[in-house]
Amino acid sequence: VPSVTSADVARESGVSRTTVSYVLNDTTGVTISAATRARVRDTAQRLGYTPSAAARTLRTGRSDLVLCVLPDWPRGPAIDTLLDHLAGELAGRGLILLVHHGRASRPLSELWRAVTPRAVVGLTAFNPQEREAMQRAGIQVLGSMLDEDVPGGGDSSSGAFSVCQARVGRLQVRHLVGAGHRVIGYAAPTDRRVTDFVEPRLAGVRSECVALGLPEPVLQPVGQEVASAAEAVRGWRASTPRVEAVAAYNDEVAIAVLAGMRAEALSAPDDLAVIGVDDIPFARLTVPALTTVSQSLEAQAHHLGAAVLADLDGRTGRLEPLGEVLDVVVRESA
Amino acid sequence: VPSVTSADVARESGVSRTTVSYVLNDTTGVTISAATRARVRDTAQRLGYTPSAAARTLRTGRSDLVLCVLPDWPRGPAIDTLLDHLAGELAGRGLILLVHHGRASRPLSELWRAVTPRAVVGLTAFNPQEREAMQRAGIQVLGSMLDEDVPGGGDSSSGAFSVCQARVGRLQVRHLVGAGHRVIGYAAPTDRRVTDFVEPRLAGVRSECVALGLPEPVLQPVGQEVASAAEAVRGWRASTPRVEAVAAYNDEVAIAVLAGMRAEALSAPDDLAVIGVDDIPFARLTVPALTTVSQSLEAQAHHLGAAVLADLDGRTGRLEPLGEVLDVVVRESA
DNA sequence: CTGAAAGCGCTTACAG
DNA sequence: CTGAAAGCGCTTACAG
Numbered sequence: 001v002p003s004v005t006s007a008d009v010a011r012e013s014g015v016s017r018t019t020v021s022y023v024l025n026d027t028t029g030v031t032i033s034a035a036t037r038a039r040v041r042d043t044a045q046r047l048g049y050t051p052s053a054a055a056r057t058l059r060t061g062r063s064d065l066v067l068c069v070l071p072d073w074p075r076g077p078a079i080d081t082l083l084d085h086l087a088g089e090l091a092g093r094g095l096i097l098l099v100h101h102g103r104a105s106r107p108l109s110e111l112w113r114a115v116t117p118r119a120v121v122g123l124t125a126f127n128p129q130e131r132e133a134m135q136r137a138g139i140q141v142l143g144s145m146l147d148e149d150v151p152g153g154g155d156s157s158s159g160a161f162s163v164c165q166a167r168v169g170r171l172q173v174r175h176l177v178g179a180g181h182r183v184i185g186y187a188a189p190t191d192r193r194v195t196d197f198v199e200p201r202l203a204g205v206r207s208e209c210v211a212l213g214l215p216e217p218v219l220q221p222v223g224q225e226v227a228s229a230a231e232a233v234r235g236w237r238a239s240t241p242r243v244e245a246v247a248a249y250n251d252e253v254a255i256a257v258l259a260g261m262r263a264e265a266l267s268a269p270d271d272l273a274v275i276g277v278d279d280i281p282f283a284r285l286t287v288p289a290l291t292t293v294s295q296s297l298e299a300q301a302h303h304l305g306a307a308v309l310a311d312l313d314g315r316t317g318r319l320e321p322l323g324e325v326l327d328v329v330v331r332e333s334a
Numbered sequence: 335v336p337s338v339t340s341a342d343v344a345r346e347s348g349v350s351r352t353t354v355s356y357v358l359n360d361t362t363g364v365t366i367s368a369a370t371r372a373r374v375r376d377t378a379q380r381l382g383y384t385p386s387a388a389a390r391t392l393r394t395g396r397s398d399l400v401l402c403v404l405p406d407w408p409r410g411p412a413i414d415t416l417l418d419h420l421a422g423e424l425a426g427r428g429l430i431l432l433v434h435h436g437r438a439s440r441p442l443s444e445l446w447r448a449v450t451p452r453a454v455v456g457l458t459a460f461n462p463q464e465r466e467a468m469q470r471a472g473i474q475v476l477g478s479m480l481d482e483d484v485p486g487g488g489d490s491s492s493g494a495f496s497v498c499q500a501r502v503g504r505l506q507v508r509h510l511v512g513a514g515h516r517v518i519g520y521a522a523p524t525d526r527r528v529t530d531f532v533e534p535r536l537a538g539v540r541s542e543c544v545a546l547g548l549p550e551p552v553l554q555p556v557g558q559e560v561a562s563a564a565e566a567v568r569g570w571r572a573s574t575p576r577v578e579a580v581a582a583y584n585d586e587v588a589i590a591v592l593a594g595m596r597a598e599a600l601s602a603p604d605d606l607a608v609i610g611v612d613d614i615p616f617a618r619l620t621v622p623a624l625t626t627v628s629q630s631l632e633a634q635a636h637h638l639g640a641a642v643l644a645d646l647d648g649r650t651g652r653l654e655p656l657g658e659v660l661d662v663v664v665r666e667s668a
Numbered sequence: 669c670t671g672a673a674a675g676c677g678c679t680t681a682c683a684g
Numbered sequence: 685c686t687g688a689a690a691g692c693g694c695t696t697a698c699a700g
Contacts, residue, residue, distance in 0.1 A: 281586070
């Protein structure tokens with residue numbers, strides 16, 4: 001494969017590879033005549049030269065790649081939105097976002113050694129050993145949404161970036177209670193892969209119930225079929241005291257609950273109020289339209305991108321805090 | 335960063351780097367004593383040695399990465415399923431699937447030069463120039479679902495892999511007609527980014543209508559809100575002759591149509607039959623449950639993986655054909 | 669202001 | 685059966 005190298009550009013321009021490198025990388029601290037610069041740029045362009053990423057990575061020890069590791073759990077439109085925005089943030093600075101879908105799961109070390117990314121963003125938690133190994137290799141490690149439970153949202157000190165999931169649950173309860181309900185049910189997904197996410201949200205629901213002096217929330221598993229959801233609905237209706245409102249793990253579960261209610265000839269919010277999380281596009285297409293907690297993925301992506309770029313610039317110290325990204329979107333179901 | 339290199343392993347094992355490389359790569363055509371092999375493997379393990387991907391890529395000109403370029407359009411669970419399975423197929427052979435979300439769209443050349451992948455899989459069409467540039471760089475290029483319209487499905491000659499989208503449309507019509515309908519409507523998404531996908535499916539719907547002597551399908555754009563869908567529904571009901579059944583671009587559009595019908599106090603399939611595409615999880619949660627065309631992403635992922643691996647092994651010639659992957663999932667809406 | 673040279677960590681003819 | 689040496693394409697002290 002006759003690829004064009006910096007040596008070709010050098011020869012063709014009548015300069016050394018050193019000069020080519022200086023010009024093309026806008027190296028500071030060297031002075032090169034405007035004429036030479038132009039000539040080098042020109043031939044590079046003409047020859048269609050693009051530097052070998054492998055060589056550059058080998059030499060400098062760092063690449064322009066940012067690796068995002070997705071956990072095994074099912075993705076929804078929320079994640080896609082986050083990734084799209086993050087990719088945009090990074091692209092503006094010459095960084096390329098690459099996403100690995102975790103299901104195949106070879107060991108994580110194999111993954112980052114094969115990619116040599118400049119930063120790794122984990123949407124699932126890393127174990128401390130892995131985290132340390134990556135950092136030793138000079139890779140910036142950005143933590144997971146699950147890493148902590150600080151009131152007010154993210155905390156940049158450990159590289160964690162995202163919204164405290166317990167707050168999501170607390171917000172759901174607060175809205176439900178504000179609408180006059182006092183007996184809360186929780187709709188948990190049956191998919192075991194998401195337990196890491198379910199737990200903090202449920203914990204938030206629990207703690208808010210306690211704080212407000214409500215009875216313990218009634219937990220029901222809800223699968224993605226009508227029968228399973230209907231059974232959960234019957235369970236809530238049969239519990240004493242009768243559940244009045246359900247906080248669902250996310251919109252998908254909430255929509256299943258709505259379907260289960262229809263099968264039981266019940267309707268929201270009168271028979272049972274329902275609130276989801278994420279505000280996926282389908283949320284406005286259900287009957288009744290779904291009330292839900294939105295997470296402003298754009299803001300989170302921006303914050304995450306900023307964290308990566310800050311480190312890139314060697315900027316240290318704390319990032320500006322993420323700010324409030326949670327918002328209750330009130331529609332009809334609660 | 336004191337990373338452990340093959341030289342470290344060599345020194346520690348009392349052999350040369352050559353031997354280390356031979357052992358760790360299972361190089362054929364060299365004979366190395368079992369004792370040496372064991373010793374090298376052992377120290378490598380003990381030292382936590384993992385080869386530098388950058389160095390290996392620079393030396394050999396090829397990496398263990400497979401790059402999948404996603405187009406700008408919205409992804410659904412179907413794509414995720416495809417990617418998960420593909421990643422699994424490739425992982426079995428030591429290849430790592432990396433996905434780039436196209437929205438950010440730096441030039442494609444920048445992308446593959448930065449990654450140096452062994453193969454690039456495009457779910458959108460590549461322009462011939464890009465395709466050729468990648469091939470010149472020794473990268474295997476796997477084409478898009480859109481590349482052709484050969485009856486019977488895929489065609490491996492050009493590297494294209496996937497299901498002919500026109501057949502999807504034809505199958506929708508065939509099912510609708512089989513259920514006794516003769517006036518067909520088509521529900522197209524309003525999102526302009528998917529036109530490349532809409533067109534072949536719609537063309538399939540059209541051609542099947544012609545083949546069966548039915549009137550031209552009545553096209554209506556359907557957005558992801560109830561109002562937009564309701565308007566489309568009114569349009570179909572008002573057309574002469576009145577539309578009896580709707581083929582939707584995909585399940586999301588079909589679900590919007592169902593929502594629009596409910597707003598108009600109409601019900602499927604009696605007032606209007608509806609069929610989608612993809613069989614997303616929500617398809618079984620609508621009322622009535624959605625009839626749809628499923629695409630067997632598993633089979634497609636397997637086929638795609640096989641294409642990549644075949645080239646990896648230097649196997650040439652045609653792959654076994656993909657076989658039938660389309661299937662009508664009959665529920666209640668049509 | 670520009671160039672010759674070393675070296676990043678690997679693989680692979682080639683020599684012993 | 686094993687090792688010394690070259691070279692992949694780049695960047696970056698260092699010398700001129």
